[in-house]
Amino acid sequence: MKFKKILLTGAAGFIGSHVYDLFSEKYCEAEITILDKMTYAANIRNIPQITTNKKHKLIVGDLTDMDICLKATKDIDLVINLAAESHVDNSFDNSIIFTKSNTLGTHTLMEACKRNEVDKIIHVSTDEVYGENIEEPFSEEDPLNPTNPYSASKAAAEMIVRGYYKSFDLPVIVVRSNNIYGIRQYPEKIIPKFIVNCIKKEPIEIHGDGLNLRHYLSAIDFANALDLLSNNGKEGEIYNIASDLELTNIAVAKLIKSFFDYEIDLIHVDNRPFNDKRYYVNDKKLRDLGWAPKLNLRDDLPKIINWYNLNHFLFY
């Protein structure tokens, strides 16, 4: 499908900036608007084309503002909603902003999409909405069982999205992805945090015993999955997006440490109030459409570390 007018919310943040890279290259004739509140996690340097490409524009605004959402979605044929408060640890301290941005913000955007009759919407959710699992992978039909304020706000957003699909035929697809890695991620999340610790020769702090498992998927592979679903995904459906690489938090720390030629201490600190042991999802439905990850963390780490070596000062 050729999209002529695309809206990306939250694209001045980590994942959205990679989606913007892909979509601005692939849909080079399209007008692309980014709607972003420009929180601490956003950076204008993540989206340099916004200032040079005359067909692109940035609206600095909050997803909870209906006037802004109505303006941003006018005449748009594809919306990808990536805007969110995204850091679980922050949600234990100040969870209200998570409900406002992630739940009310999504609701406001869906209402604006409905009023402006947007043709297609991809809503980016997370594997965390399922809660933890140990043995059997979650498929898209499994019930939601969020365990922290972040994942609860994302699950609540999904319920609203579902209601808009059922009640109003809103043409929306939901994606639930594993953890994403790549450059430009704010160094509060595990991979960039540990990299910056190593660059600054600081100890790496491990939550609890460090044996919690997470899968890691490249932001570039994720952007490709969103592109495929924008074109071939079925409205009203949910798609898991999984990675083949699963590591404990300790294994992530040891892997990152191994790229530095000096010793870095690992220290154990108090665990999160609740820390899901594992998120394991089955993404056969997406892979049947022809998607599979092409990149992997081990091969990508040298260039990611190099990027943080050059750019980590941008985050302070």
Ligand SMILES: NC(=O)c1ccc[n+]([C@@H]2O[C@H](COP(=O)([O-])OP(=O)(O)OC[C@H]3O[C@@H](n4cnc5c(N)ncnc54)[C@H](O)[C@@H]3O)[C@@H](O)[C@H]2O)c1
């Ligand atoms: N990072 C991951 O591993 C991961 C995994 C699965 C799903 N997700 C989801 O992917 C999406 C993007 O995550 P990310 O890691 O890039 O997050 P991020 O924190 O790097 O970026 C989020 C962006 O949203 C913007 N934003 C926040 N609140 C807003 C609001 N009220 N109005 C407008 N803009 C607002 C921020 O300014 C920022 O640019 C989120 O919806 C997140 O839940 C992330």
